[in-house]
Amino acid sequence: MSDLVSIESIGIEDGQLVRAIGEIDLSNVAEVLSAVISAVPHDAALVVLDLSDVTYLDSAGISMLFKLAERLGYSRQPLRLVVPPDSPIRAVLELTNLTSVIPVVESIRS
């Protein structure tokens, strides 16, 4: 794992909460993808990826998120993203139309 980003995973009521902290770019997307997938148990009904503390996300990261959603879809594990409205990555998500494919919530509570 590069020192640009770190991944934390916590089991929650109805699934798994994975938190990414740092910057996600072309240099670490592959690592982030495998880290998140390995952090999610097979029986997790829901995967929540918290991007609240991600300060940078590029198009490679967007591709990675689409791939992640696709992979989890195979195992019937829906993916939710947590992105606060004032997050610096919000514009990228909207510009790539990702929000129409992967549900995005503004906070963990919701």
Place this chain on the structure above:
Amino acid sequence: MTGGELTRSRWEGSTLPAAPDLARLVGRLALVGVAYYLGARLGLNLSLVEQNVTPLWPPTGIAVAVFLVMGRAMWPGVALAALAVNLPISDGALAAAVTAAGNTVAPLVAVTLLQRAGFRRQLDRSRDALALVFVGALPSMAISATVGTAVLLETDLIGRGEAAATWAVWWTGDAMGVLVVAPFLLCLPLFSEERSWRPQRWAQGVGLLLLATATIAWTARSEVPVLFLVLPILAFAAWRLQLRGAAPAALITSLVASWSASRAIGPFSHGGLFEQMFTLQAFNACVALTSFVLSAVVSERNRAAEALAVAAAELEDRVLLRTDELTTANTRLLQEIRDRSEAEEQLSLEEARTRREHQIAETLQRGLLPDRLPQIPGVMLAARYVPATADIQVGGDWYDVIQLPDGLIGLAIGDVAGHGLQAAATMGQVRMALRAYALQDPAPVAVMSSVHQLVSQLPTAEMVTLLYLLFDPGTRHLRFTNAGHPPALVFDTARGEYLGGGLSPPLGVTAEPDFTEVAHQMWPGASLLLYTDGLVERRGVSIQDGLDRLVVASVADASQDVDELCDGLLLQLPGNQPVTDDIALVAMRPLPLVPGPLSLTLSGEARMLVQMRVAVRRWLRENDVSPADENEILIACGEASSNVVRHAYGATPGPMHLTAELVDDTVVIDVRDDGAWRPPADLGGGWGLQLIEGLMDSVDVERSADGTLVRMRRRVRMGATE
């Protein structure tokens, strides 16, 4: 002389002499008359012819001496006495009167001529002796001799044949009287007027007088003609004692010889009157000349010798005096040289001590404070150190600015309790240690903990306050921790703000202090001020007051450069009061860089993307681009760069160039490679270019044989609105 002058002055007055003066005059006249009379009686006893022609007539000598000493006013005494002498031996009163007149006039004329000739009665010059012989004695006495002889002729006491011989006897007698008696009388006043004789001289004088008397007493009666034997004695007396020794002996010699001649005994026992007369007068002349002429010559020589001696003595005195003066001056000079060399020695000792102390202080000072602040691009720094008004120019206050890796800056300011060498030495140690700790790990808490360890282990327990800040000039981000030191001030021309928090007790006070770190983002255009309590503490004024005044003064001077700012603060805050505590002061101002273009060349690899972002982010912040714009520009740059990384080169990465420029309110960024552009289908889902187009106002792609250029533009807003 004195009496003469006195008398003359009385007569010149219009009033009669006063009774006491008259009585004195009469007394003197009587005295003179008596002396003259007695002299005359003596002379008559020595007469060779009859009763009135004598070979030695003392009264003329008396008269001359009296006129010389007491003045010519004494003539009445002389005249009366002469009359009294002549009356019994003359033929009638008229004859006596005429003779007396001649006897009186002769000495008067003699004295008048002598005084005209400048005669000195002291008879101490050869010219005085000659004057007495050739003016006073020989010519003048021709008068009395002529008058007397004429009277004798007229009264028939002598015959015409005897006239010439009588005249000659009379003349020589009167002349001898002058030559023999006058010097004797003139010598008498000298005993009181001149230097008095010592007993030895008296003995000599009396001895010579007795010897002369004995000699003449014998030779004047001896048949052998050895009268001349007395002459060497007289000569000796004249040589040794001058007039006072010779004149009395001469008088006695002449009297004895004359008496012998008048009795016709001894050498005068044979031969005629003329022969006797001639012998006697020749002898008396020799006696007189030997005595007073030799005396005068010797006196003159003595006086010359004396004058010479006086001159020599004076010269010697002057030489002695001069030598004395020279010696004194020399002594003073030597003393002065000694004093000066002592003073110089003292001074050089003092100087050496001062220099040594100064060197120690200077060395410590150098250890204590940075020689000069580091030159850091984009940051202006100034520092001041004002020691308390004391002899030793070092105290407990200190500061340091440390340039750390990654472009970070460590700022430290502190105060050791106390002043002087001890405090300075401790501070020097702390400062050096802090530098080393900061280079090892610049984090504020880590540095503070290490310094605390050091201070706790110092042999002398010192209380140390320390404020340590870590500043990132790229982000204007501050981290600090504070051990009991006054807070740093962040300010600009509008406001000032103390950096509170992160406080712990001073180092060396508690065993395990809990250091905490506080972060602060300095706003653009803000300056940072570190200081010690000497700047804000004033006697009788609360420290809060000082802190408030510091904010006001700093804000007022915030537009000046940091050096002027420091000087201004030192001028305003302590005011006119003497500096009672050391003051250390550090001012730092991060400068907004002049908006210049950014130019980067990185290796076209994925891992370099973060470096690219850091550089661009810093450049955008330096240009005061708003955070929202910053984010999206960074993503656009990232996409353009990612395209280079993924598509420009094959297996071997090539260079990736990025330039950024702010043109008015538009950021223009070029990302360029030296490789071949691939079709957009290869780009990750085509999102890269799509994102760039979505984030930027415009994007142009230029392909060429030697690479591809992506030019992106975006209008931005300025100002940090976090």
